[in-house]
Amino acid sequence: xxxxxxxxxxxxxxxxxxxxxxxxxxxxxxxxxxxxxxxxxxxxxxxxxxxxxxxxxxxxxxxxxxxxxxxxxxxxxxxxxxxxxxxxxxxxxxxxxxxxxxxxxxxxxxxxxxxxxxxxxxxxxxxxxxxxxxxxxxxxxxxxxxxxx
Numbered sequence: 001x002x003x004x005x006x007x008x009x010x011x012x013x014x015x016x017x018x019x020x021x022x023x024x025x026x027x028x029x030x031x032x033x034x035x036x037x038x039x040x041x042x043x044x045x046x047x048x049x050x051x052x053x054x055x056x057x058x059x060x061x062x063x064x065x066x067x068x069x070x071x072x073x074x075x076x077x078x079x080x081x082x083x084x085x086x087x088x089x090x091x092x093x094x095x096x097x098x099x100x101x102x103x104x105x106x107x108x109x110x111x112x113x114x115x116x117x118x119x120x121x122x123x124x125x126x127x128x129x130x131x132x133x134x135x136x137x138x139x140x141x142x143x144x145x146x147x148x149x
Contacts, residue, residue, distance in 0.1 A: 002107055029062070048101075
């Protein structure tokens with residue numbers, strides 16, 4: 001599985017509760033652009049409209065070799081393909097006001113472009129500060145152990 005794009009801020013800004021894999025519907029030039037590194041997931045989110053799920057705000061830049069694409073919007077909404085079981089599960093989770101769906105990574109699997117997104121809860125500021133403190137303490141401990149080893 002080659003990672004095409006990773007949302008690094010997702011794990012810091014959100015508490016990731018459950019991860020779901022979905023196939024994403026792209027146009028031909030978008031597939032080539034994503035495979036050449038033109039996809040960005042920062043600031044994107046997944047939303048349910050009826051019984052379909054859409055990726056909103058993901059940026060897939062225009063492929064230079066595709067020629068003039070007059071009406072191409074790099075941040076257009078893109079549909080996700082999910083099974084009925086996953087749709088029912090996510091609709092139940094989406095009913096909770098405190099949970100959201102955040103894309104974490106886009107990758108290729110068996111020739112298809114997949115999107116991994118998480119059912120997530122937004123972290124509070126104090127939770128983020130605690131995480132930073134914990135990371136700094138662990139880094140200092142590892143440094144001290146290296147010096148004494």
